[in-house]
Amino acid sequence: MKPFTYVRARTLPHAVDLFADRDDAHFVAGGTNVTDLLKLGVLAASHLIDVTDALPREIETLPDGTTRIGAGVSNAVLAGHRAIRGRYPALAAALLAGASGQIRNAATVGGNLLQRTRCTYFQDVTRPCNKREPGTGCPALAGAHRDLSVIGGSGTCIATHPGDMAVALAMYDAEVEVLHTDGRTTRLPVGELHRLPGDRPDRDTVLAPGEIVTAVHLPDPGPHRSAYRKVRDRQSYAFALVSVAAAVTAGPDGSTVRLAFGSVAPRPWRAGTAEERLRGHALTDELVRAALDAEFAAATPLPGNAFKVEMAKAVGLATVRDLLAGRGENTPDQAHDVPGPAEHRHTPSAPAEGPEGAAG
Ligand SMILES: Cc1cc2nc3c(=O)[nH]c(=O)nc-3n(C[C@H](O)[C@H](O)[C@H](O)COP(=O)(O)OP(=O)(O)OC[C@H]3O[C@@H](n4cnc5c(N)ncnc54)[C@H](O)[C@@H]3O)c2cc1C
Ligand code: SF4
Known part of the structure; x- marks a missing residue:
């Protein structure tokens, strides 16, 4: 057992201060991923900074029709929210397809975006892994890679981002709001948050240590x-x-x-x-x-x-x-707006291949 400190940040600036100058600090939100990795020895933290009290937990429809989702909102609350179900149905469906009810109750928007890969070698500290220990190699290339990337990987790592929510957010052109350690807040497209591995597979995202995801912004999707x-x-x-x-x-x-x-x-x-x-x-x-x-x-x-x-x-x-x-x-106001198959000269065909993406 490696000793560590555990502090609950009261505010976002407090969380940034607590992180400052600490090499092996980690933020904890729902804890459903980070605590597993600590127990497996994949992460070694001396300082855990719980951000659940500091993160916003509101889901707001803004006057311009966009939606701001606090990074502390749980996956379960987001999936069940009336505005999300009505205006972003693929997002609600993606959330409900993830994990289990218990995990969705604890998991947060920020933590879900930043969950680590499920590559088995990454989670097994007895095996080499370039993502966990740069320069040690990637046994997945010649080993168990059934679940891993087919596009965008590199000769150093073919891990996937395993989450569901981020896929729907990318489709809806969502942006991530980030609080930097110097107090600035910026936004970037969800599709640019995760890095392709290149020769730095140890860096999953473009975030620097100590930066906090504070919210997700969704554009007005219009009828669809x-x-x-x-x-x-x-x-x-x-x-x-x-x-x-x-x-x-x-x-x-x-x-x-x-x-x-x-x-x-x-x-x-x-x-x-x-x-x-x-x-x-x-x-x-x-x-x-x-x-x-x-x-x-x-x-x-x-x-x-x-x-x-x-x-x-x-x-x-x-x-x-x-x-x-x-x-x-x-979405509620467009049931008849999207042209059906005849208008598209679409050929009627067999039912969808593969299992339906219903709630998991
Ligand atoms: C058995 C099981 C099955 C699962 N199945 C699925 C599935 O089918 N689909 C799916 O999408 N997911 C699945 N998951 C993953 C689950 O959704 C994630 O563990 C969860 O969403 C992570 O959220 P969290 O709030 O618990 O994050 P945490 O575990 O608290 O944190 C995850 C990471 O994000 C960092 N972090 C957290 N919040 C912030 C923030 N605001 N700013 C900066 N850094 C932050 C932490 O430091 C950590 O590195 C499964 C998990 C388990 C255990
Ligand atoms: S695919 Fe990436 S995470 Fe998996 S073993 Fe290779 S380097 Fe590690």
């Missing part, structure tokens, strides 16, 4: 139809093999599709190439399939996880197809 679908080894209480958050918005020039994939990359993978290829076109199965082929053309899977590339494309196609056919969650 959306879904979150998660494929996993069992229907509940399991991390995704592949997930997708998708939304279809009707516009004068046809529908706009937004897509982000989870558990295929070191960060939520916003499918910008596919989205661009679909913009302004009649959305047929063939076109969606070609757009997803283009998105994953840069994939570099390994023998044990090549199936994830085809799985991601299949789940992406099935989810877009369902949204165009009127299935998926509607």
